[in-house]
Amino acid sequence: MYSKIAFSNVKKSIRDYTIYFLTLTFGICLFYMFNSVQAQQAVLKLNESQKSMMHLMSVIINWISVFVAVILGFLIIYANQFLMKRRHKEMGIYLLLGMEKRQVSKILLIETLLIGFFALIAGLIAGVFLSQGLAMLTAKMFAVQMKEFKFVFSQTAFIQTIMYFAIIFIIVMIFNGITISKYKLINLLNAAKKNQKTRLKNPVLSVILFVMSIACIGIAYHLITKNQMLGVDNDFKMSIILGVIGTFLFFFSLSGFLLELAKRNKKFYYNGLNLFVLRQINSKITTTFVSMSMLCLMLFLAISAFATGSGLASSVKTDLEDLTKFDYSFYSLSQKGYQDELQQKFVKKMNSLGLSIEEDAKETLPITVYQNGVFKQCRYKMEPLLKGREKYSDYTKDYVKNLYEVPLTFVKLSEYNKLRKAIGEKELTLKTDEYILNCNYANLIPTMEKTAKDKQKITLDGKTYKIKYELQKDTFMVAPVKTDMGTVVLNDNIIQTLKIDNSTLYLNINWKGNAKKVSERYNNHLKELIRTGKMQNSPYSMAISKEEVYEQSTGLSTIMTYIAIYIGLVFLITCAAVLALQQLSENADNIEKYQLLRKIGTSQKMVNRAIKAQIILYFCLPLSLALVHSYVGIKTASILISTLGQINISEAVVQSLIIVIAIYVGYMIATYIGSKNMLQEKR
Incomplete structure (x- = not known):
């Protein structure tokens, strides 16, 4: 009997359940899709480095899923409270007819199970099919091919989704039982007449x-x-x-x-x-300002996550060509003072470890970076290059002033020209009183361009040098990001006269034959040397190949994008669903007011327009402030992000706004249709 009543109630109230059901289905679909990422390895041609990135992404998403489950849990409880509020009078009639509270609770329990079961089935089916598209997106973002098109099903994600949402619904059912036990018959029957308190x-x-x-x-x-x-x-x-x-x-x-x-x-x-609409909005916002504030902050986080996440992902991928001009780079340990024979010692030591660089390399391109001291103790500082040009950087004036103390670094013209020749650039010349300025650090490039334009002179050990050429933006080694804040290129004999505390060799190599295979062989050999403990007192601190930079960049980009989309979508549908449910609840409570408007001669067209205006205002108020918050937040975050590479934040913002508006408008339309249907039922 109880099952029949519950099924009949769900069927009768299907319009009330629409937003709740669709939101729940969407949440379950997202949960399965992103937790099935690890299973996609079965159809992708990944190397070990890419597999480790996939594993890292899977671990991060699993941890985030706990947070997502909590957010969706609160949403389900909130939505469930709305549905119960809509049926206070119905539950009161059940009690009036002689049912006990536990029997009413049993009916609601069955209804909750029915809705939850169908939403879980629909969400999992949608998630399983849409995850196939996610696998293709993953292949594109990792820049790898699919082995073959194969239907991927993640048993782990499937079980995890069922388990998480089963726990949520058990909590909801317990919560419902406790809530019903506290209801009084008189309050249930008069719930529609209860006014909200204005604060x-x-x-x-x-x-x-x-x-x-x-x-x-x-x-x-x-x-x-x-x-x-x-x-x-x-x-x-x-x-x-x-x-x-x-x-x-x-x-x-x-x-x-x-x-x-x-x-x-x-x-x-x-x-x-307008008077009626404004009074309605005034009444609702005043009594729900806490939830409106929370929704505004969540929308801010959702928009910021979309924009900065995708922006950060694109910035990681930018400048890859500049960062990978060579096949392979060794980074030596920093040496004290000048090390004129550092390259020969380095190659000889590596040969003794079984790495025949001279045999495998088509060309070796060493470049030594010289420096005097660290920060305040350094002899040659960035101050003359930055002073008076602080406004040209995206950094604040005070932050640029802090960079005055950063040590200047120096490289020899002969080594610099050898690198330029290898990458097809024109070799440069210098007189004895001239220097070249190089900088590839994104946030300081405009400042340094102004420095070069101003023909800034520098004084080293009492001798003045004038700048030649415009600012150069070369990268001296294979690297994941550009970090050169300012390097001065001088004639070799002048470098030898400077008071240098330390020097670091970067040995760039272009391999003979298949560069990818040679790099892989070197990487495997170095790993084996490290594993066996033979790399103690090794002459290098790091080695990186062109392929590794690409793989790390695409992997990191994919992780950031997926996390941004996952968190952003969950926050967005949560906010939109709560706003929709609040408006449906408000309109359900005010049915008599709308009926009264019709009785005094208001046309249905005017009533519909009032409902539409109220919904648009209610949805747009938290979104408007969230957009302002997001503008400031994204603009500020873009300065930090740009340290990893050039970023087109406007493109990321536009893409984010399209997603936000599409979902937001969808929920507004659903709310308007639901409100209209609700009022028409009571005519």
Whole structure:
């Protein structure tokens, strides 16, 4: 009997369950898709390095999935409370007819199981099929081929999804039972007549608090822009605290402020049903300002995750050609003072370890980077190159001033020209009183370009040198990122006269034959030497190949993109679903008000327009502030991200906004249709 009633109730209330069911299905689908990443290895041609990246991505996503499950759990409980609220009167009638609370609880338990079961089935089916597309996307992002098109099913992800959502629904059912046990019959029957309490009635206080909220948010923006996310200092902490406080105050005071503003424009206020819509919005926001503030912050995180995640992924992939001009690079350990025979010693030592560089290399291209001291103790500093040009960097003026103390590095013209010749660039010449400036660090390039344009002179040990040529942006070795803040190229004999504390050799190699295979053989041999302990007192600190840089870049890019999409989508559907459920709940509570509007002669067209305006306003208010937060956050984060490479943040933002608007508009339309149907049922 209970099952029959529950099934009948679900069938009868299918419109009420639509948003809940679709959100739940979408969440389950996402959960399975991203947790099935590890299983995609079966159809992808991955080497060991790429497999380790896939494993790392799988581990990260598994940990994030715990957080995602908690978020979806709260969403399901919240949605379930909305559905129960819609049926207070129905449950009251059950009790009035003689049912016990445990029997009513049993009916709801069966309903919850039915909805959960069908959503789980639909979500898993969608997830299994859509994960095949994810496998193709993974292949594209890793720049690898698929072995063959093979249907991939992840048993681990399947079981994990069922387990997580089974736990969530058990908690929901327990929560429902506790809630029903506390209900009183009189409250259930009169639930529709219960008015919400308005927390802030004084319009003057609303305006004062609104101004305070804008001040808090403005100060938070100033502090985070000053900090630039370059360190977790007091400015960073205060920007977070003031941003959160400002957001809560904004929504606490917003409805009263808007209402007071609208009242001053009587033509607008008394036009159509504007008065009714504004009063409805005022009532809802004032009583739900906490949830509105939380939703705004979650939307901010969702938009920021999409934009910065995809932007960071694209920046990792940029400049790969510049970073991989050679097949292989050895990084030697830093040596004290000058080491004129460092290359020969290095090659000889590597040969003794079974690495025949002279036999395997088509050409060896060494370049030694010289330096005097570290930071404040260094003799030659970046100060003359940066001073007076701080505004040309994306960094703040104070941060650039801190870079004054960074040591200048030097390289010999002969070695520099040998590198340039190898990559097809024109060799450069210098007189005895000239130097070349090289910099490839993204955030300092505009500053250094200005330095070169200004023909900045530098003084080394009492002798002045003038700059020749425009700024050069060469990379001296195979590397995952560009890190050269400023290197001075001088004639060899002048380098020998400088007071140098240490020198580091970068030995670049272009192999004979198949470069990829030779690099792989060297990597395997070095790993074996390390494993057997034969690399003690080795002459190098690191070795990296062109292929490794590409693999690390594509792997890191894929991880960042997937995490951004996963977190962003979950946060976005959670926010949109909660806003939709709140509006449906509000309209369900105000059915009598809409009926009264029709009784006094309001046309159905005007009522529908009022519903539409209320939904659009309610959805757009948290989104509007979230977009402003995101603009400041993304702009600031892009400065940090650009240290990894050039970034087109505008493209990432546009893509993110398209996704956000598409999902948001979809939920708004669903909410409008649901609200209209709800009111038509009661006509």
